[in-house]
Amino acid sequence: MAEIKLSGVSKRWGNFVGVDKFDLTIEDREFLVLLGPSGCGKTTTMRMIAGLEDPTDGQILIDGKVVNDLEPKDRDVAMVFQSYALYPNMNVYENIRFPLRVRGIDPSTHKDKVMRASAMVELDDFLHRKPAELSGGQRQRVALARAIVREPNVFLMDEPLSNLDAKLRVSTRAEIKNLSHELSVTTIYVTHDQIEAMTLADRVVVMEKGIVQQVGSPTEIYDRPANTFVASFIGSPAMNLMQGVIEGGTFKADRVSIPGFSASDGPVTLGFRAEDATVGGAGAEISAPIYTLELLGDATMVSVRIGGALISAKADKTFRAEIGDAVSIGVPASICHLFDATTGARIDG
Template sequence: MAEIQLKNVSKRWGSFVGVDNFDLTIADREFLVLLGPSGCGKTTTMRMIAGLEDATGGDILIDGSRVNDLEPKDRDVAMVFQSYALYPNMNVYENIRFPLKVRRVDPGTHDEKVRRASAMVELDDFLHRKPAELSGGQRQRVALARAIVREPNVFLMDEPLSNLDAKLRVSTRAQIKNLSHELAVTTIYVTHDQIEAMTLADRVVVMKNGVVQQIGSPTEIYDRPANAFVASFIGNPAMNLVEGEVADGTFHAPNVSIPGLSAADGKVVLGFRAEDANVVQNGGQINAPIYTMELLGDATMVSVRIGGALVSVKADKTFRAEIDDPVSIEVHQGHCHLFDAETGARIGG
């Protein structure tokens, strides 16, 4: 088992900073997700842990031992890539077995280990096939089995589901979740998909431009985003963010007036989630014409324009109206978040 410590880890290429001063302890058996947009430094962080990139500064420790100078093969980590990286000339059985041969594991144990790993990802009926004869989801499961068979201290998964279609992503995500519970191995998972982060992680690290924005459980990050960037990145739809100003405890923006807020007077960004507001007959704090409506099955998403922002609210699935019809939206001040207009940092607790 493995605890991983990243102590002020940085990666620079000349003047470009890929990862800046990353400081975190990942607990033994924890499932940690690195989340952020393309180019935020999440994959670079993972590659430094794996030994595929050299850290420019800081220390990487696995079970208390500094591994900065160790080759990837000596770090006892198994990596699952977005591209599967399977050997096309080998069948599924030999692809899964390959890490055992490379590491010179007792050949007498190979068959048992391969079949155990293949059973975990439901590949028993495909062991004779070549990768070209498999679907994308099956190939990804071969890559997972090849990582499992090594019985590593750490799993590193780099966007493993991004090449799969939506339905396969859901089923494979469930499989990864179940595997992480069954194997109880420290796992670091990289994704730009916030749904994957929310459903898989024990803790999420949200990154932007190489800098950690917030670390916390999915619930903490969803309910109390540290800044406007995190608020806009987590949630489907993302949190509504409206620029305006507070005067005497009331937030004002075009077509918006929300009283009862505890904040100093001045410019702010107000945030609230679609499910934390209601469409009402009248008397709401937001009054504007409908910009668009989307039927989601279990709800109707109603959107209005407030200044330059599109504000979305979940209405009952039976709600019906036309574009440009006036609508009144009620937002409870207890569900409102305030962010600094300049820095984006959260205001208040």
């Protein structure tokens, strides 16, 4: 097993900064997710850990040993790629077995190791097939089995589910979650999908433009986002954010008045989650015409426009109204988050 430490790790190409001063310790057997939009530096960070990119500055340590100058093959990590990277001329059995052959593992042990890895991802019935004869989900399971058979100290997974359809993503995500529990191997998982991050991770690292925005458990990041970027990136739908001012403890904006804040007077960004608000009833803090309605099955999403922002709240699945109808939305101060109007940083109060 392995603890990984990144100390002041940066990656630059000329004037472009891909990753900036990344500091983090990934605990032994932890499942850590690097989350952020395309181009935020998450895959570059993973590639530096794997040895596929050289850091411009800083140190990478695995089990206390600096690995900056070690070749990828000497770092004892296994990587699962977005593109599967299977050998089309080999059947499933040989694709899974390939790392054992390359590393010179005793051939007498190959069959047992391959069959164990195959069973873990339910591929026993497909071992004779070539990759072209498999579905996307099956190919991804072959890639997982090929990583498992290595018995590495670290798993690195680079958006392994992005090529799968929605239904397969759900089932394969469950397989990865179960595998991480069974194998108890330090795992770093890169994704832009916040649902994957929330469901898989022990801890999440949210990144933007090469900079770490927040590190914490999924619950911590969801309940207490560090800034407006994290608030807008985590959650489905994302947190509602609107510009306004605090005046005498009351947040005010067009069609909005929410009392009960202790923050200083001045401009702020206010956020709240759609599921925390209530639609209809007395004591509404937001009153506006309905902009759109979305029937979700278990609920109805009601959206209104406040200034330039689209603000959503979840109503009961039986809620019925028409676009343009007036609606009242209850948003007490207790469910709200305040952020600095200039920097976007969280304000407590």
